[in-house]
Amino acid sequence: xxxxxxxxxxxxxxxxxxxxxxxxxxxxxxxxxxxxxxxxxxxxxxxxxxxxxxxxxxxxxxxxxxxxxxxxxxxxxxxxxxxxxxxxxxxxxxxxxxxxxxxxxxxxxxxxxxxxxxxxxxxxxxxxxxxxxxxxxxxxxxxxxxxxxxxxxxxxxxxxxxxxxxxxxxxxxxxxxxxxxxxxxxxxxxxxxxxxxxxxxxxxxxxxxxxxxxxxxxxxxxxxxxxxxxxxxxxxxxxxxxxxxxxxxxxxxxxxxxxxxxxxxxxxxxxxxxxxxxxxxxxxxxxxxxxxxxxxxxxxxxxxxxxxxxxxxxxxxxxxxxxxxxxxxxxxxxxxxxxxxxxxxxxxxxxxxxxxxxxxxxxxxxxxxxxxxxxxxxxxxx
Numbered sequence: 001x002x003x004x005x006x007x008x009x010x011x012x013x014x015x016x017x018x019x020x021x022x023x024x025x026x027x028x029x030x031x032x033x034x035x036x037x038x039x040x041x042x043x044x045x046x047x048x049x050x051x052x053x054x055x056x057x058x059x060x061x062x063x064x065x066x067x068x069x070x071x072x073x074x075x076x077x078x079x080x081x082x083x084x085x086x087x088x089x090x091x092x093x094x095x096x097x098x099x100x101x102x103x104x105x106x107x108x109x110x111x112x113x114x115x116x117x118x119x120x121x122x123x124x125x126x127x128x129x130x131x132x133x134x135x136x137x138x139x140x141x142x143x144x145x146x147x148x149x150x151x152x153x154x155x156x157x158x159x160x161x162x163x164x165x166x167x168x169x170x171x172x173x174x175x176x177x178x179x180x181x182x183x184x185x186x187x188x189x190x191x192x193x194x195x196x197x198x199x200x201x202x203x204x205x206x207x208x209x210x211x212x213x214x215x216x217x218x219x220x221x222x223x224x225x226x227x228x229x230x231x232x233x234x235x236x237x238x239x240x241x242x243x244x245x246x247x248x249x250x251x252x253x254x255x256x257x258x259x260x261x262x263x264x265x266x267x268x269x270x271x272x273x274x275x276x277x278x279x280x281x282x283x284x285x286x287x288x289x290x291x292x293x294x295x296x297x298x299x300x301x302x303x304x305x306x307x308x309x310x311x312x313x314x315x316x317x318x319x320x321x322x323x324x325x326x327x328x329x330x331x332x333x334x335x336x337x338x339x340x341x342x343x344x345x346x347x348x349x350x351x352x353x354x355x356x357x358x359x360x361x362x363x364x365x366x367x368x369x370x371x372x373x374x375x376x377x378x379x380x381x382x
Contacts, residue, residue, distance in 0.1 A: 004103060008110045011149045012142075013201045020113045022089040022106060027075070030092045034074045037083055041125045042070075049250045052297030053286045056304045056349070056365055058267045058330040059175040069176050080105040082112035084122055089113050100159035107150045111143035119208040130231075130256025130282075133182060134213040141187025142204060145195070148188070175266055182258060186219050193222040216258035217279055231256075232281035234307040234360075237378035239285060243371070247289045247303065255282025255306060264322045267330025275322035278315020280359065283307045299349055305375050306363040313359065320356050323363060327352050331365075342377060344369055353377075 001022070009015050025033070044067060051066035060066065079101065080091040089109050091102060115121065123136050151160050171177075190213070194203040207213075211228070218225035231254065240249065257279040264272035284306050291301035310316035324343075327333040333345035333352050345352040351369040353376035355362045364375035 001106075004106055005110055007150060007154060008107050008114060008146060011146050011153070012111055012114060014114055014118055014205075016114055017117045020089055020110060022091050022109070024091050024093050027092055027094055030078070030090055031074050033090060034078065034081065037081075037086075038070070038074070038125060048297045049286065052288070052299060052302055053251060053284070053304060054175060055297060055299045056286075056302050057263055058326070059262060060173055062299070064173055066176070069172055073172065073176075073180070080109045082109045082116070084112070084116050087113070087116070100155055103155070104147050104151060108143045108147045111146045112139060115139065115142060115208065119205075128179070130216050130254040130259060131214055133179075133256070133258060134216050134219050136183040137187030137190055137216070137219045138204075138207065138212055139187070140183035141189070141191040144184050144188040145191045175262060178262060182216070186216070186258075190219045190222055190225075215254075216256040220257055221277075232309040234281045234283045234309050236283055236285060236305075236307065237375075239287065239305060239375060239378060242374060242378050243287060243289075243303070247287045249285060249287050251284070251286040253284050255284045255308065259284075260308075260319070264326055267326035269322040269325040269329065272322065275318050278310045278312065278319050279308070280311045281309035300367055302365075303367075303371060303375060304363075304365040308361040308363070310359045310361070316356060316359055316361060320354065320361055323354060323361070327354075339373075342373055344373055 005016065005020065047067050047070070051060060051064075054060040054066070055062060055064075078092065079097070080089070082089045089112075091106050091109065093102070121135065121139055123139060124132060128136060191204055194207060195201065196203070213219050213225055215231050217231070218229070236252065257276050259282070260276035260279050261272050264275050269275060284304070287303040287305070288296070288298065288301050291298050294301055308319065310319055327345050327347070331347050331349070331352065333347040336343040336345045341355050341357055343354045346369070350365065350367040351372040353364045353369075353372040355376045362376045364372045366372035366375060
């Protein structure tokens with residue numbers, strides 16, 4: 001443990017302020033700890049709300065259960081974790097986990113403990129907002145970069161190959177898998193850009209101290225982070241006044257470039273990354289009305305409102321073309337009817353409305369055309 005911690009300190013060019021004493025637990029014990037942490041950070045009610053939103057937007061299949069998928073992740077895929085609230089580091093001892101895998105897992109989680117001691121962070125679990133996902137990319141990208149350096153310097157090729165073989169595992173819904181992997185893959189690329197050709201950690205340390213990424217756009221496009229290009233404000237219309245009772249709001253959060261990529265890709269729109277790259281800001285609201293015999297998550301009783309801001313008018317046009325393709329291919333919407341700037345589709349789940357003008361686009365998915373159209377028009381895209 002001391003040898004691995006010392007290597008991590010040298011590779012990360014930071015020193016621990018106090019010793020870290022990891023817990024080595026069997027899979028069953030570790031899952032119990034994860035469940036307690038999960039219930040605290042991501043209650044079942046919040047999971048059901050996120051599941052409802054994902055199904056409304058075509059990101060999850062109708063029969064998928066977010067809670068069961070996350071439970072499978074804990075039971076099958078997690079190798080270790082750092083609880084930033086309890087300051088607890090856990091490494092899981094599976095029967096098939098060899099020394100190289102345990103060593104790399106420990107190195108990765110030690111980076112989290114080290115950076116938390118020096119800079120502090122709070123990364124809740126679950127389906128994360130755009131801002132939290134961006135900050136998670138900094139933390140996971142840094143830890144993954146150190147882990148890669150550790151493997152290159154301290155493990156043999158045979159050890160690395162054995163770890164790669166152990167990493168091959170079960171398949172999960174693509175939406176969940178990409179949500180889980182984004183902080184590691186995009187985060188490592190972001191950190192690599194910050195470190196440059198010299199591999200110095202000075203820029204990463206400055207980012208932790210002074211200004212952390214606030215949007216997934218900044219992670220995907222490090223130049224936009226360097227230019228301090230932040231999300232444009234997208235006002236939310238007075239949906240409460242428009243919808244009235246018995247509708248109630250379940251979620252209000254940001255929509256980022258990564259979210260748009262997922263909406264386009266999983267609903268089979270062409271060139272999803274390019275279409276999402278024009279993102280300039282976004283908001284999302286989820287509302288629900290009572291529906292007898294339809295327990296939450298209940299898609300046919302939900303309203304999803306999305307407000308988007310684009311960088312240019314040309315990028316707005318490209319983004320709206322991707323939205324139309326997503327409606328037709330992924331959400332099985334029929335050819336739209338037009339009324340001025342409003343486009344209205346009929347879909348199996350109800351209706352979809354789109355209104356766009358200038359640099360703004362408003363989308364509403366609702367159980368009926370009247371509600372969808374009114375919510376899209378209320379967005380006042382202009």
